[in-house]
Amino acid sequence: MGDLLEDLRRRMAPVSLRLWPGLGNPAWNSAGARHLFGGRLQIAIDPGRVLRKVTSEAAGRLRGAFLVSGLDALPTTPVSALYTYRDMEDIARYGADWRSTRLGQWLMACLAAGRPPLVRGALVTNEAEIEAYYRGYLTMFESMRDRGYRYDGTDHMCFGVGAGGDFVLVRRGTHRLAAAHILGLKQVNGIVTKIDRRFAEAARTKAANLSVPEAILRGVQDAAAA
Structure with a gap:
């Protein structure tokens, strides 16, 4: 029953957010909120800015989430310490x-x-x-x-954005990210799948003239390009 309810929330989140897009809508917590962005949360980023990976246990707790409270506080492992x-x-x-x-x-x-x-x-x-x-x-x-980094598959690296705009690897692509570090590459590609709620709130405040999804998107793009 729990999985069925989670699937329903995920499916209904984009509909709910089109009707009530404000950050007070709990549908922002659902992974289904990502559907509002299409493929626009795919980013290019310097791998030197992705130095840590969320532990497998913590990543499992994030399943089904989009906006996350306390993303920065989750346990992580340095990329250089991964097997x-x-x-x-x-x-x-x-x-x-x-x-x-x-x-x-x-x-x-x-x-x-x-x-x-x-x-x-x-x-x-x-x-x-x-x-x-x-x-x-x-x-x-x-x-x-x-x-250089050219990935055309379907299991892109999944990134999280912390409250201050720092990036962590949430799941997938650990070998690719490690290789990028060792080779000193300047760019890898991936998809932002988790965002700290404080980051979203700050992005909304900074771009109050934009809709909430567009403000979040701009915040992510600016953070990746910084």
């Missing part, structure tokens, strides 16, 4: 030599112990599958090194 960052460091160091990487050694150890690991939803059962899995990340890293 995915270490994976990409090894890729940068060893290239195609997957056996020398910590990831490759861990996967091999799992096989040797008779415990085929589950990665990306699939069991890895032999060395050829380990190499194929590893090469997916190697290919991504080499593409970003040679061409």
Whole structure:
């Protein structure tokens, strides 16, 4: 029943916000509020400004939310401390030599112990599958090194905007973000999916001549470009 109610709130949020767009409308709390923006919350940002990732547990609590009270207070992990960052460091160091990487050694150890690991939803059962899995990340890293950040898939990095305009990674794309840091890229793309309510209130005050959605959008765009 809870999931059904959440789905109904998400579906009804855009309708409610068109009738009552003020920030006092609780529909702003629903992830469905994002539908008011279409694809316009996609941003380009310097990855050096996204230094932390919301922990998985905290990100789970944000499911179904758009405006969030206390986003800045949620527990986070530095991007440089993520295991995915270490994976990409090894890729940068060893290239195609997957056996020398910590990831490759861990996967091999799992096989040797008779415990085929589950990665990306699939069991890895032999060395050829380990190499194929590893090469997916190697290919991504080499593409970003040679061409910059160009992502055309559907699981874009999801960012949150804190009260003061700071950005955090909420979910997805940790390998991509880590690679961007290691390579010193100046731009990555992603979608803003969570916004601290105080940021939205400040954006509304700053652009009082705009509608609430347009004021929030301008605030996000200005913060990303700062």
